[in-house]
Amino acid sequence: MKLLITGGGGFLGVRLARTLLQRGHLAGQTIDALVLIDIAPPPADLLADGRVQARIGPLLAQLDALREDAFDSVFHLALAVSGECEADFELGMRSNLDSTRALLDALRASAKVARVVFSSSVAVFGPDPDVPMPSRVADDTLPAPQTSYGMQKLICEHLISDYTRKGFIDGRAARLMTVTVRPGRPNGAVSSFFSSIIREPLAGMEAICPVDASVSHPVSSPARTVDGLIAVFEASREAIGGRMALNLPALNVTVAQMLAALKLVAGSAALDRVRFVRDERIAGIVANWPMGASSARAARLRLAPEAEFANIIRQYIADCTGLPNADQTLKGLSK
Amino acid sequence: MKLLITGGGGFLGVRLARTLLQRGHLAGQTIDALVLIDIAPPPADLLADGRVQARIGPLLAQLDALREDAFDSVFHLALAVSGECEADFELGMRSNLDSTRALLDALRASAKVARVVFSSSVAVFGPDPDVPMPSRVADDTLPAPQTSYGMQKLICEHLISDYTRKGFIDGRAARLMTVTVRPGRPNGAVSSFFSSIIREPLAGMEAICPVDASVSHPVSSPARTVDGLIAVFEASREAIGGRMALNLPALNVTVAQMLAALKLVAGSAALDRVRFVRDERIAGIVANWPMGASSARAARLRLAPEAEFANIIRQYIADCTGLPNADQTLKGLSK
Numbered sequence: 001m002k003l004l005i006t007g008g009g010g011f012l013g014v015r016l017a018r019t020l021l022q023r024g025h026l027a028g029q030t031i032d033a034l035v036l037i038d039i040a041p042p043p044a045d046l047l048a049d050g051r052v053q054a055r056i057g058p059l060l061a062q063l064d065a066l067r068e069d070a071f072d073s074v075f076h077l078a079l080a081v082s083g084e085c086e087a088d089f090e091l092g093m094r095s096n097l098d099s100t101r102a103l104l105d106a107l108r109a110s111a112k113v114a115r116v117v118f119s120s121s122v123a124v125f126g127p128d129p130d131v132p133m134p135s136r137v138a139d140d141t142l143p144a145p146q147t148s149y150g151m152q153k154l155i156c157e158h159l160i161s162d163y164t165r166k167g168f169i170d171g172r173a174a175r176l177m178t179v180t181v182r183p184g185r186p187n188g189a190v191s192s193f194f195s196s197i198i199r200e201p202l203a204g205m206e207a208i209c210p211v212d213a214s215v216s217h218p219v220s221s222p223a224r225t226v227d228g229l230i231a232v233f234e235a236s237r238e239a240i241g242g243r244m245a246l247n248l249p250a251l252n253v254t255v256a257q258m259l260a261a262l263k264l265v266a267g268s269a270a271l272d273r274v275r276f277v278r279d280e281r282i283a284g285i286v287a288n289w290p291m292g293a294s295s296a297r298a299a300r301l302r303l304a305p306e307a308e309f310a311n312i313i314r315q316y317i318a319d320c321t322g323l324p325n326a327d328q329t330l331k332g333l334s335k
Numbered sequence: 336m337k338l339l340i341t342g343g344g345g346f347l348g349v350r351l352a353r354t355l356l357q358r359g360h361l362a363g364q365t366i367d368a369l370v371l372i373d374i375a376p377p378p379a380d381l382l383a384d385g386r387v388q389a390r391i392g393p394l395l396a397q398l399d400a401l402r403e404d405a406f407d408s409v410f411h412l413a414l415a416v417s418g419e420c421e422a423d424f425e426l427g428m429r430s431n432l433d434s435t436r437a438l439l440d441a442l443r444a445s446a447k448v449a450r451v452v453f454s455s456s457v458a459v460f461g462p463d464p465d466v467p468m469p470s471r472v473a474d475d476t477l478p479a480p481q482t483s484y485g486m487q488k489l490i491c492e493h494l495i496s497d498y499t500r501k502g503f504i505d506g507r508a509a510r511l512m513t514v515t516v517r518p519g520r521p522n523g524a525v526s527s528f529f530s531s532i533i534r535e536p537l538a539g540m541e542a543i544c545p546v547d548a549s550v551s552h553p554v555s556s557p558a559r560t561v562d563g564l565i566a567v568f569e570a571s572r573e574a575i576g577g578r579m580a581l582n583l584p585a586l587n588v589t590v591a592q593m594l595a596a597l598k599l600v601a602g603s604a605a606l607d608r609v610r611f612v613r614d615e616r617i618a619g620i621v622a623n624w625p626m627g628a629s630s631a632r633a634a635r636l637r638l639a640p641e642a643e644f645a646n647i648i649r650q651y652i653a654d655c656t657g658l659p660n661a662d663q664t665l666k667g668l669s670k
Binding site: 089128129130131139140141142144145146148151154155158159161162165166241242243244246297 | 424463464465466474475476477479480481483486489490493494496497500501576577578579581632
């Protein structure tokens with residue numbers, strides 16, 4: 001099997017690539033070749049794998065090669081994040097909409113009908129005066145995006161669905177919950193603080209929470225998110241049920257519950273490093289996001305959310321332990 | 336006020352243009368200039384009006400001028416019809432999606448924030464294994480398009496919504512029901528037969544009905560459809576309620592009811608000219624269309640469907656009477 005991951009140099013893409021290479025197979029087929037496309041190169045361990053080929057640069061600049069390649073399988077994770085897309089409308093349209101359509105057209109022009117998993121987002125949902133949002137958005141909740149990012153993701157869902165109906169690809173769209181705890185530095189995603197308020201205190205650093213502690217949000221760990229993407233890929237069309245996008249499992253937590261878990265896992269000193277400094281821009285966007293999500297169709301694929309947020313923090317700590325910079329990443333951990 | 340109608344040479348565009356020119360004003364402003372863009376020229380009566388300027392050719396070729404024009408108001412009706420879009424995927428993507436996006440970008444680049452009414456379609460709805468369609472689709476029914484045409488219309492709805500949220504335009508999307516009775520010849524729309532089975536018998540010609548008499552469908556007369564477009568244009572944002580598309584009023588009728596009305600209005604001889612010859616391609620597409628629609632938001636704008644289908648037939652006859660070719664168009668009318 002010849003596999004492509006767009007956004008393959010990003011956090012989720014790298015984790016997905018490592019998981020797949022370790023498994024060695026996908027949907028019953030051996031992974032012979034794995035192409036990673038991203039504007040940033042993947043880490044050394046991936047480059048050292050004989051099956052991996054990295055292609056560095058914007059997706060839109062690499063489409064001629066994609067038409068020739070005849071991939072069996074694609075995970076399309078590449079994206080510009082929500083904050084960027086709200087600040088720079090053209091960037092979002094180009095990176096999230098034009099790139100996806102061009103990728104789909106390249107796959108359509110290739111010799112094989114590729115199976116494609118598209119990473120959509122819970123950001124497709126939003127309240128509208130005529131479309132009140134339920135406390136937990138479901139697979140079949142009417143999306144009313146309140147950000148350009150959410151609009152672009154939703155449009156891509158419908159492209160994926162119609163290209164699949166036409167037989168150009170075998171596509172599936174899975175809506176990712178907010179992935180947390182993400183390692184590294186804050187990024188331009190509005191949701192970035194959901195990771196910062198855990199990650200920075202664990203590293204002994206102060207973190208700013210820009211929203212109230214009562215804010216509730218659907219989150220998922222990196223590991224469960226990758227599991228979800230793989231399960232959606234491997235599922236039969238019948239098991240997925242329909243061509244419409246499905247929600248990946250969510251743990252619905254408040255900021256207060258996240259911080260209580262931080263205290264439980266890392267102690268009061270860690271908790272004390274979080275300061276609440278309201279950011280009206282961020283709080284305004286988050287106020288239009290779902291407070292929670294349900295995922296009946298993912299449950300039919302035997303996918304489940306984490307039982308509690310402390311498990312997500314423990315997973316982050318376990319992921320960091322043994323890394324070269326673990327002493328810095330976890331120096332705020334008092335127990 | 337400087338007004339643009341795309342698709343201004345088409346059936347609905349011409350009717351809308353005539354109605355607006357007769358009124359002379361829109362949303363409290365005098366209509367000083369009306370530009371009609373279409374691949375076909377508008378009829379002579381419109382060309383003879385000093386306020387009218389016709390621009391012939393594809394919308395995509397006329398965008399530079401649109402950026403300069405600074406329109407106050409736009410009705411965006413131009414489209415490739417459903418049958419064409421299903422047969423020629425690229426045509427539909429170019430005519431329905433690329434053209435709309437390019438129009439929105441041209442309006443955004445102009446000096447004014449134009450009010451834009453986009454003609455979407457009840458074809459955005461369709462059944463999906465995981466999204467069973469209600470017997471009457473509502474404003475907030477989850478769209479699951481089952482044609483490329485429906486997908487393109489739905490994507491445009493979301494573009495309109497986000498361009499409006501960003502303040503680039505003041506956009507509104509109204510989902511048209513199947514407009515019937517359309518004059519002239521059958522076109523490439525799959526729904527074309529809903530007009531043919533009335534229009535051809537009235538002209539003394541045989542008509543083929545490609546679906547069962549039990550098929551139910553939401554329809555609207557040309558006059559009510561134009562009234563709906565104007566009302567959606569003139570409504571305040573608050574009166575419309577939200578940025579999402581709304582359904583225009585529908586008369587939900589079966590083919591059997593349509594033909595009973597034909598007999599009532601035009602006699603048994605007219606009815607006898609309709610033959611049922613099932614077309615599996617058309618019947619298959621229609622089976623995925625809504626059987627009916629409701630329109631709560633349009634009702635709040637005081638828009639209502641026709642009381643009965645016989646009224647729609649009588650309206651068609653009245654429209655034809657007095658036209659140069661009325662004796663041909665209505666020669667099958669026995670009473």
